[in-house]
Amino acid sequence: MFSRSLLKFCVKPWNLVKFSRNMSESLFTQSLNPITGKNEWVAQVDDYDYHQEVARAAFADMLHDSERNQKYYAALKKEIAKLHADGKEAHVLDIGTGTGILSMMAVKSGADSVTACEAFMPMAICAEKIMKENKMWDKIKLIKKRSTDIILGEDMDKKANVLVTEVFDTELIGEGAIGIFNHAHKHLLTDDCVVIPSLSRVYAQVAETPQTASWDKPKMFASLDGDVLLQTPKEILECKGEAGVHDIQLSQLNTGQCNFISEPIQIFEFDFMSKTPILENRTNIAKFQAKTHGTPFSIFFWWDLNMDVEGEIVLSCAPYWAHPDFPELSKLASKDKPVQNVIPWRDHWMQAIYYIPKPQMVNPGDELVLTSNHDEYSFWFDVGKTELSENIKRYTCNCSFHIANCRSRIGQLNQSLRNKKYLRIFEEEITKSSVVLSLSDGSLLGLSTAKMAKEVICLEAHRFSRECLESYVKSNKLENVKIIKSLDEVENFEKITHVVAEPYFTTSIVPWDSFYFGTLLNQIKGKLNEKVTILPKTARLFAVPVEFLDLHKIRTPLGICEGFDLRIFDKFIDTASELADQVVEAQPLWEYPCKALGEVVEVLQVNFDEFEGILERSGVVDIQYSAKCNGIAVWADFDLDGTNKPKSTVSTGPTEPVVVGSFINWDVNVRQGVHIIPNPVTVTKGCSSMAWKVTFKPLQGDIKFSFKVQ
Structure with a gap:
């Protein structure tokens, strides 16, 4: 019932570890600030815990699912009427x-x-x-x-x-x-x-897609000339990975790149009416013929519900190409663009992806076996040419890589264009006499400079990321690499010629949390050689007013829902969110289509080697497209050499130029920031505008946004 987006990404970014105590009727929470890297005591209202729990609950998203509401209502009316018709009372x-x-x-x-x-x-x-x-x-x-x-x-x-x-x-x-x-x-x-x-039926579809494959295991790192910089360690390649669910809006995948190895297959049925207890552990063996040539990396997963006893009222969570209520949409499955706003949207019940432990190449007509398993709380799968009975037990990562890196981070590590931008700068700047200090978590890019430099020092404070880098060092026989847990372990800062970062840190939730790079630089600024090269040099924040097709529903008031007055709930959530939520929260915007209503505006620029003082900017951007403005999207660009040119700029935002009135194409491997406007504002081209203000205090790790659409 809970929304993945809210539970995973709306949590106050630095409220990771929490303790409380009463002092003069106030409550203090100890929080990790991702920009400063420090635990801080923050004063909150005395019922902060209560409001935070309420804000996290995400019931509104579920209640905006009108199909769900209406089918529950229809089933209740039908079944209660049947009981009464049979002369029975209905006790619910x-x-x-x-x-x-x-x-x-x-x-x-x-x-x-x-x-x-x-x-x-x-x-x-x-x-x-x-x-x-x-x-x-x-x-x-x-x-x-x-x-x-x-x-x-x-x-x-x-x-x-x-x-x-x-x-x-x-x-x-x-x-x-x-x-x-x-x-x-x-x-x-x-x-x-x-x-x-x-009753519920659970479905799986075996598929191969470049995108989902990139979320599973790291690829080889090569130079711009094609020379191998880093081979993937054998233990990572042979690791079965993590069996955990990757919940996702499957309908937003580029199905033009999807190779469906099978049709949707019903793998389990859960009879909620049965007097026999539902088994907590089951395995299902489904045999099928491969439809096409390919390597089945992924299992696409969803389920449906029979709302009534006869199964006349069905609610399906299928993606658009398999949705039973819209069979004509299956013809669009070969299109390059996702289907927008057609099937019922819901964020509390999405679809999911599971990854095959050891995918094998298959040919059309091959006899394959899909092995599906579940315990009391979760599912896991395998696909092969024989029955895979050994996979009845849930598999887990034994190489540390999948523990250290979430799916989107693995995809980011595999982004060829992004990597080439870094490598181009590295190859221009780093020589065989260079000493490189890498300040990122689990950075294969930083490690890749080992083939270019005299010496590389990688700061890696986190155990699993450190184990990953150590396996790369050993596997690639990188004798000029030293991995350290703390900057205190650096023996001579004067010899360092280059400080590099992606930047990426495991504590980052929104893109600007990676400004922690500036904090680390401040810690060693007085110790570095004056001629040291810093990469990236600067970062810029951008914003654009948008109209979301659906995402705004997680914040939009319900008012009257199916004839019931839920305005008390709206006020309840608004009060809690105001006290516990950030103005800008993190969301993977590629899953939530939105149109640009105005030009992109730069709202902040940060220089990493001058990471101090107070930065404050404000302005107004005109609305150039008439619509309902229900959000502001925010992201960061990192300028590797300070020139702000596309060839040396790594963005966490759009992957193509933003066109007013058109849908924005977002980077699928990062979460952007979004300010959701609970009560959408009707805007008119040439008459409306968005006023904005951003204040950033680097030393305090404090960044504040203010947006007003009128």
Whole structure:
């Protein structure tokens, strides 16, 4: 039920480790500031923890899914009416009620009694207020605890004969759905109960795409002339990787580059109506013939729900090319551009990718086996030409590389154009007499200078990244490389001729968090030779007003939803977000189509070897396209040699020039920043504008944004 985007990327970027104490009725949180690299005590309102929990919950995204709402409502009406037609009463149990909307739907559908439970206390309190506002408090019994903690005869008078629940995530079972359903059937439901939804089918499709392949393992590093700079260590190439889910908006992939080795295959069925407990561990063997020639790197994954008992009301989470409600869209699967705004959009239930441990080349007609496994909370897969029974156990990374690097970072390491920009500058600047200090986390680019320089020193404070670099050093026999945990280990700063960075750091969430490079330079500034070369030299922040097709829904007020007044919830979330969220949050914008409404504007420039003082800029950019402005996109460009020329600029933003009125093509391997406008502003070409202001205090690691569209 929770949104990947909110849970993963909306968290206050530097609130990673948190402690609290009461001092004069205030609350302090200890936080890691990614720009300074320091833990800091930050004063918060005394109920900050409460507001942060609420802001993280992401119920609004789910409730903006009108298809979900309407099909739950239709199934409740149908099943309750059937019970009444058979002369039976309908006693409904709503597990994980959230705002209480499903319970209120049950009341409106004629349920004889409704019991709701919600363990997330801030949400339970909100649900109580919403039920009272909608004059249903006397019709719904709210239990503020987990369903698995409910005691029959104490919390509930009798068993329910209708269960309605939404305890699903992108993996379907990741929130513990198996245990919840099994417990409910055993302790809380009658033998003849109706369950909404009644059944789920899980699908997998074997595919090969350049993009997903680049998210799995690192490629060889070569010079501009094609000479090998770094070979990938054998232990990384042979590692099975991580079996964990990579949740993603599959419909936004460039399907023109997708090679579908199989059709969608149903791999599991979960019968939520069954009186027999759902098994927590299963393996499914599916045999199929390869459709095309290729190497199956990936498994595309999604599921659907039968909302009613007969399966007449179906909700599908399929990508557009496999969506049963829009069969004509499958013809577009060969197009180069993703399908925009056609199938129902949802961010709480996306699709997913899983990676094949050891992909093998296949030919059309080859007999293949898809082995699918699940435990109580997750799935994992393999594909081969024989049955792969040994993969019943979940596999994990044994090379450190997949632990140290998230999927998008692996893709970034494999970006050929990006790497060539760095290598071109390195080859121009670094000679056989150079001593290089690399200040990035897990930087293969920094390590690649070993073939160009006399000596390379790599700062690597993080254990798994350090283990990765050490394996590269050993495998490539790089005798001129020294890996250090701290800058204190540098014996002679005077001999360093070049300080290089991508920059990339594991603590970075938004692009400008990598300004930590400037902080590290400040720490050694007085120790370096005056003639030292710094790469990159500068960074610039850019912003553009946009109209998102869907992303703004994670912040847009609900108001009246399916006839129920949820404005209390809107206020509840707004208050929490205002206190706990940043003005600009991180999002992978390539997954969320948006149109540019004005020209791109540079809002800040940072010089890394002058990383001090206060930088403040402001301005106004005209709106040049009439639409609804619901967001501002923000990103960083890093200028390697300070010339600001495209050939030496590495961007975390658009991959092509931004055209006003057109969709923006974003870098798929980084998260950009976005300021979402909860109440979209209708803007008119030539009459509207976006005012902006940015203040940056480098020594404090404090950057503040202000945007106003009018």
